[in-house]
Amino acid sequence: MRKKNYAQKNLRSVILNLHQYTAGKSIGEIAHKYKLHPSKILKLGSNENVLGSSLKAKIAATFALEKVNIYPEVVSTELSNKIKKLHRLKNVEVVVGNGMDQILEMLGRLFLNNGDETIISVPTFTPYELSTLWAGGKPRLIPLLKNTWQMNVEKILKTINKRTRIIYICSPNNPTGNLMNEEDIKKIVESTDKIVFLDEAYAEFAGKSYIKWVEKYPNLIIGRTFSKIYGLAGYRVGYAFINKALISYYLNSITPFVVSRPGQAAALAALDDKDFVSKTLKMNSEGKKFYYENLKAAGIKYLPTNANFITINTFPIKAKLIGTKLLEKGIITRECTSFGNGGEYFVRITIGTKEQNKRVLEALKSLSLRA
Numbered sequence: 479m480r481k482k483n484y485a486q487k488n489l490r491s492v493i494l495n496l497h498q499y500t501a502g503k504s505i506g507e508i509a510h511k512y513k514l515h516p517s518k519i520l521k522l523g524s525n526e527n528v529l530g531s532s533l534k535a536k537i538a539a540t541f542a543l544e545k546v547n548i549y550p551e552v553v554s555t556e557l558s559n560k561i562k563k564l565h566r567l568k569n570v571e572v573v574v575g576n577g578m579d580q581i582l583e584m585l586g587r588l589f590l591n592n593g594d595e596t597i598i599s600v601p602t603f604t605p606y607e608l609s610t611l612w613a614g615g616k617p618r619l620i621p622l623l624k625n626t627w628q629m630n631v632e633k634i635l636k637t638i639n640k641r642t643r644i645i646y647i648c649s650p651n652n653p654t655g656n657l658m659n660e661e662d663i664k665k666i667v668e669s670t671d672k673i674v675f676l677d678e679a680y681a682e683f684a685g686k687s688y689i690k691w692v693e694k695y696p697n698l699i700i701g702r703t704f705s706k707i708y709g710l711a712g713y714r715v716g717y718a719f720i721n722k723a724l725i726s727y728y729l730n731s732i733t734p735f736v737v738s739r740p741g742q743a744a745a746l747a748a749l750d751d752k753d754f755v756s757k758t759l760k761m762n763s764e765g766k767k768f769y770y771e772n773l774k775a776a777g778i779k780y781l782p783t784n785a786n787f788i789t790i791n792t793f794p795i796k797a798k799l800i801g802t803k804l805l806e807k808g809i810i811t812r813e814c815t816s817f818g819n820g821g822e823y824f825v826r827i828t829i830g831t832k833e834q835n836k837r838v839l840e841a842l843k844s845l846s847l848r849a
């Protein structure tokens with residue numbers, strides 16, 4: 479007689495020990511749980527674009543529906559070429575994925591054998607760790623330096639060994655919001671022949687990017703996304719700048735058709751809508767100024783940011799508790815416990831419109847968070 483769950487015996491051991499990715503909460507979930515009307519809920523926990531997305535992108539996606547019975551391009555060549563042209567880089571190729579998340583998975587597929595190591599500075603975006611584990615790799619977590627939240631370069635370089643394959647750098651870092659020091663990034667890229675993956679999901683908000691460096695450092699790969707500044711998170715389009723020498727191996731390893739036809743069309747059109755991007759940047763810098771002034775006046779500790787979110791330091795109160803109290807008021811933020819190393823005192827809030835920011839500020843002030 480076979481046991482009831484005999485199928486589980488086939489799972490890889492690494493999968494048996496995994497935990498599920500903690501995603502930002504949805505409006506439906508919170509409306510149901512706290513008996514609130516969905517229209518009263520602010521969704522500021524996933525750093526989406528609160529202005530929506532470009533009208534041009536929406537129109538292009540709608541037109542693409544006409545051909546939705548036909549498979550999209552296998553590797554989104556038109557979109558890759560357009561991005562490449564915008565940046566005019568030599569010896570650099572652009573690959574497009576189903577969100578940057580899927581590109582992270584590809585890195586595991588391309589570079590990690592069972593037992594190979596990656597180096598991750600924490601707290602940071604958790605999929606680096608997850609995609610390492612999926613591939614059977616071993617993530618080596620190095621704490622970011624307290625207070626500055628910069629990388630511990632010395633420790634990173636000492637941790638590199640013959641099993642190391644990828645070093646992840648997130649700049650601006652999620653959830654601390656800061657840009658990593660230029661000298662530190664340079665030192666890491668120049669000191670090693672391992673892959674350095676630089677995640678620039680929020681670079682447009684910072685106005686600082688190292689894309690040019692991919693030309694001179696063949697081991698550097700830079701990831702970008704349409705989910706933030708372009709407001710296309712629901713379409714799942716990400717991309718990466720990768721050295722020409724790696725491209726054929728990347729293409730030989732891909733899952734075909736990963737970005738839908740409307741998704742590709744929306745991304746292509748979004749690149750042309752400079753007004754939408756400017757509007758987003760303006761709202762974000764005004765929101766940032768509002769938060770800096772008012773949080774300071776209210777005595778609430780925060781981390782200066784170069785991204786489209788601001789992170790509140792809730793110490794000595796646990797962020798989970800603050801996150802829950804905000805949810806009760808219909809405000810979805812992200813408590814960062816799952817990000818590791820200090821994240822248990824961080825509440826990350828997407829910078830929104832003037833009205834949204836005011837509502838968040840009032841809610842925070844009511845929670846006795848004074849430093």
Ligand SMILES: Cc1ncc(COP(=O)(O)O)c(C=O)c1O
Nearest residue numbers: 577578579603652679703705716
């Ligand atoms: C640092 C960072 N990288 C990558 C992503 C994921 O991007 P995508 O939506 O393209 O998968 C996010 C999403 O929040 C992020 O914060």
